[in-house]
Amino acid sequence: MLPEPHDWQLQYKDLKPRVAHLLQSGLWSDCSFLVGSEVVPGHKLMLSLASPVFEAMFYGTIAETNNQLIPVTDIQPKAFKALLEYIYTDKLNVSCVVNACGLYYGAKKYMLPHLMKKCLLYILSSLSPNNVCCVYEFTKVFEVHGLLKTCKQMIQVNASEVLKNSNFEEVELSTVLEVFSMERLRVSSELELFAAVDRRTRTLSEDGDQKIRNVLGKIRFLTLTPQQFVEGPAKSPLFTKDEVLSVLTNIVSSNSHLPLPDGFSACRVPRSLLAGSAEGMLNMEEDCWRRVLNYVPLRDIILSERVSRGWQKMVLVYLSSISIGILPSWALWRHVPDVRWLEVDSSSLELCCRKLGASLEVACCASEQDLKTIAEQCPNLKQDTEMEYDEARSEATFRYTVQKFRSLEGPVLSPPCYVRNLPWKIRVMPRQALDSDLLKRKTLGFFLKCNEKNESSSWSCNAMAELRLISHKPDCEPFFMKMEVLFCSKKNGWGFPDFMKWDDVLDPERGYIKDDAITVEVHVTAQAPHGVSLDWFRRAAS
Template sequence: MSAGIQDKPAAQAVGNTCDWQIRRQKVSERGKFLLETAQWSDCQFVVGTEPHQQLFSVHKLFLAMSSPVFEAMFFGGMPEKDEPIPILDVQPEAFKALLEYIYTDEINLQSFDQACELCYVAKKYMIPHVVEECTKYLWGDLFPKNACRAYEFARLFEEPVLMDKCLRIICSETEAVLREGSFEDIEVSTLETILDQEELSINSELELFEAVQRWAAAECSRRGVDIKSMRSVLGSAIGKIRLLTLTPAEFAEGPALSPLLTKDESFAILMNISSKTATKVTLPESFSTCSVPRKRPAGEDKHIIQLPGEAREGQKYYCLRNISPQPHGYNTSNLDCSVSFTVDRNICVLGVQVPTQICPPPPPFRYDGPQLHESYTEVIYAHLLDSDGSRLTYTHVTSRVSYASLVEITFDRPVYIQRNKIYRVGVVLNKMGRYPMGTGDRRIVCGSVLFNFCVGPDIDSVREGIIKSIVFTY
């Protein structure tokens, strides 16, 4: 056994503490103690592969209560033997997280990778609540950098809702997806799925060709074959690129020079691009005959989509809400405020504006009037969610601000939102102090955009007025 494996006798010795139950009021606390100390454990699992194997001492009854697979394993017709049970296809950390849920009802997800691994082991042992929690976490942590991997994960485990959401991100933010280094690691079936899409957020098919070429080179490296084999590792994917949508110059300066194409293929394609009547030059069967460029996702105007490092065009608008004053509220820990909204045309949301504290909080926190000459350090978390509760963008701000003023918060990533769909913008204020409360206007026209606030199942709250303004462009 490798280093770091749990020593069962030593662990049990730690657990033999007098009256340990008395100091633990909750079942989850007692379960945690049993898991950590292996007190009364009657089964062991060897999880993972060398050199990262770990041994877990557990209790059959606990596991059988949570999983029909464990129940069959321990109390079915063919119960396991007393020797440690090997589990080679699961990561030790994921198995540990599953045990923590079984013993304490707690699921502590910290990363995308962890959620994927835990979801796998939860599926394996038929614990649907854990699968659901992992899927929800993945919904809220989808970005161009992991959309392809999440899509492959969702397809493998037959999660159609997650698959659809991943594909929507891939189609709406294709340029960012293609630029990610992780794109070169996707499966060929995922590559083909992307190339099958009628709507992609790209300026030219040349972007797809270059990305496919990078992927093919990486695949050759993974297989340990010569770079000249790029064409063979692509299979039918090369035929899904719409090369006929390129200009003669784009094709001649790019794909025509690529090792993916033979000279005869490049000549035939170039002739078909250059002349619509070039009937004597037959296009190779494996290549797309489509000369219609792909559409951008419905409602998308590329001039308002900001990519990393690029300048944003267009005017910035502030949908400023009139707030009906209510008694000021004093925040003693974290003040969580949000409001749902819809718009009647597609826009790009850049951020929000929220009010700062109305005054310094002198004991006993009475209101002495605004003191504009003073400032303090504000700590704010802001996010934008879709109708499923999935996080579209967020930011965390720590800034020196003036009392009785507005602070503008810019999201880490601007998001293009669609008309007549419900979204929710929220902030969490982390500083103790007195904030202005109230309810805001329900309908506002800003520029040529109609905003409707507090829509759907939203509940009126004086805290929704903390969202003073939505910053956007279109």
């Protein structure tokens, strides 16, 4: 390391460039990370100011006490350096979607929700048919459901371009299987799907033969003409002569005496993106079609305006009578009551706003540019706000309704709620316990599970939780029990096996059960976790 010039501070007018200088030069560094084969210096105070994970690492009860190199094995050097650059300077330094995925991985690990948000915005703005499959796999792993939906839509609409792109040959076969299972794909024929599979077999390992057969089973060969099949798939080594004959005879005749090869699709309906006719709606009473339109996505209603003049008039009447909110298609946020949400991407935002006009009242957006676009077209806009992600929050309250409770025989799990970037789930089950007379009685078991699928064997998270059984009677308080425990890889579930007697839960006077369903609730407050591993997603970080 070169010696620092004298009075180097005088070179910079503001604080941020001075802090950036410390990062770039390593001056006054008091910790170092081994990332791959590179040593990256850092400053404990700066890192701890930004991340509760670094705070726990350097100043917590199990803080590092020596000055040895801190190994970082699950993040690539480029992504780790970009993470530190954001901590020190608030600048996002990524050059492609893959780098943004790797940086998101690091931001999630070190609990930097604002950086996670910026990475998602970059990924969304850079989404294209060239990288959509990579992003699709990324969203599945990190459960970014709104962005997952956007990826599916892009794959469907741009299927031909996606299938012909060289990057499609590198995606997981499980992803190929999901794409080929989609009911709607904009392709000229199933030959495009087969061509993509045929190219894929050239780079396939020996253990992929059965997976390729599963993929072939999703191709609708019976929608091809005999000539198309003979000049294309029939020449491929993926088929035996008997299979060629079997498929060909079934193409020619639906009453063929030869059965299709095992697992092959018998569907004769071509894939299509065309929606059904809306003319039947025009003959309904107004109250009827209003009720129907309440269940139709607003985006589909708006983009179908030109079906006919009658339909267009009906749509405009409907839109003028409801409160509408607009937000990015990858967002999961819903907080304004009595508002129908319109999910759009940036490319169609202006078009939708122009059609909505004065009907739009609420907008939840992720960028100032989007808000400007909306404001220009929508004079009645009452509320606008910037999207925030809170998976790194320290506490949360979430509920779960258990249906068909009286006939419940085994455990049921709620969807995950994220606190400290860890998935938390409610677990409810019937249990048998001994009463004071040593007789068995049925009880309600109520548990809280944390991070159950993480592969790390050394993670831990200390948490306080209040487990509640909600009464449907307005004047009754919920029944609750509290606990303060340490969740870890060896014990990722804590709770109460005899939370309440089963008969007491069913007692109508207590009001816990309604329509054969009960509602349970958990309020959890968690400290920063230790040793959490995200090793199961390395490819996007590389």
